[in-house]
Structure formats: C-alpha cells, structure tokens
Amino acid sequence: MTRYFLIPILALLLVACDSKSSSNSSTTQSSGGVKKKLVVGFSQVGAESGWRTANTQSIQSEAAKRGIELVFSDAQGLPENQMKALRTFLSRKVDFIAFSPKVKTGWTPVLREIKAAGIPVILTDRGIDSPEDLYATFIGSDFVEEGRRAANWLVTNTDGKATIAELQGSVGADPAIDRKKGFEEVISVHPNMKIIKSQSGDFTRSGGKQVMEAFLKSPEASQITALYAHNDDMALGAIQAIEEAGRNPGKDLLIVSIDGVRGAFEAMAQGKLNCTVECNPLLGPQLYDTVEAISAGKSVPKRILTQEGVFTQQQAAAELPKRQY
C-alpha cells in the first residue's frame, strides 16, 4: 500500500513545490520582454463517458481560473482527428501541447515534428508507446493497479471462485490494455477464477449494453457469475441488459467496474453494482501546475500519478454527496 501512495504523493509535492513561484503568473516572456498569456493546445479523446465529461470540465475550468488560454479540440473518438489537432497546434505555435491519446500507438512521427519545433508535450490520462524523450511527462492513473484492485475485490468477495464476463475499454487504448493486464495478473493465481467472455464495449454505456446482451444470449450465459467492466459507463449499460434478461445485477451476478463516477455510486446505493475502483478525472490542476512549472524552467518528473481509492456498496450512500463527478 505505502509504495503505491508514496510515489504519487512525492510526485505531486514535487510539481506543487516547483509551480509555487509561478502559480499566479500563467504567462510567458515574449521576445520584447512583454509578458503574454500561456497558450495550451489540448486534444481530447471525445465525450464517451461520465469520466470524460468530468475530465473535460476540469481541463477547461482550471485553465479559465488560471488565466491560461486553452485551445480545446474534441476528436470525437477518432485518433486521426487528434493527429490533425496536434498539427494545428503546431502550426499555431502554441506554448504547450497536451493530449489524452485515444490509442497507444502511432504518435511518434507527429511528436518528432513537435519536438523539432521546441513545443513541450504533456500526456494526460493515457500513455503511449513512443520514446520518452518525445514528451515532458505523463500525468494520470496506474491502470494496471486499477485492474489489480478490481480483481482483488472479486477474489475476496467470491472466495476466489467466479466465472467472469469482461467488458473491455476501447481497443488499443492504454487503460483497456493495462486494466486487463492487472486483473488477469491477480486472477491467474486463482484456479477457480476464469474469464469466459471478453469483448470491447468501447468505454460507452451503449457499447456495454450491447455486448452484455450478446454475452447473455450466448450458450455460456448461465455460467456467468461476475462482470468486470473496464469503466462504470459500460457497467451501467450492462446492468440494463442484465435486468432485461431477467437476472439480478449486484446479487446473482456480481459487478465490479472502474472510474467512480456518480452513476456508479447511485447504482451501488441501489444494490445493482458491487464495487467501483476510483480513477480520478480531475486532472486540470495537475496539468497546469506542470505547464507552469516547465514554463518557469523547473524540471518535472517523467511520470505523475494520481491518488485513488476503492468503493463498495456499504460506502456508497455516505460517499455520494461528496462526489465531485
């Protein structure tokens, strides 16, 4: 436990301390010595989930609060739109480029162009497989650990015996790959825990519902005792499908998902979802702390982790009024 929390706390402190001197000055020195507003280009994945909506809101409101000029671009789920947005930011000569990459691969050529132009790149939320020297830092969660946390909850609450259906996130996305990896790592040492169905629901509610409907129509449907969804939205869609199929979500079919959005807490309070592993979308403050730190010439850690918890039905009612997203 200590290890997981110590690193993020240290990372946060580093950035927090570094950015203090510049926290009221979201400006950069122009060649004439006149201060001008910092301009940040941000390419967002889309609006696929409650998590994403909260993330966008945090990125936008925090920029406004700090007097940073944000050039925001919504890729509507298409990596090629993100690629275009990055090139637009490049030709506009923004001071910083930040983005949440839909998929892990394919970014190296455009990042090389951006590096050649001397614009610092900050990855928020999702990682990529490009060389590390092509970006300043990656701010976001440890998705492998989230997968482990989901699996640990299931192991503990089923005595290590479950026949699992899995709803994966978007194909090729960092959180889909790593949440699967962490979950499988934990269940691999439990011979009576098996994933018998696994498919992508693209991190959307409608995707989760559709794929779960297909799972429940398959010949193995009656064997499924648990659902692991890579995000809450897919779990919420699946809950509808499970109810429509005449089964009891949260009771005869246990459900664990990831994000910790308000809808998940409501479903837990109603007894329909069993556990949500938190993934914090409020990355705006960390993003601009980092922008301001780099702008002030400070060095920042290559990886900035966010701190998160795990919530169950027993905590849902008390937690609900405190949720910010």
Ligand code: GYE
């Ligand atoms: O879990 C999901 C969203 O990248 C962590 O993307 C993010 C994921 C989040 O669509 O709900």
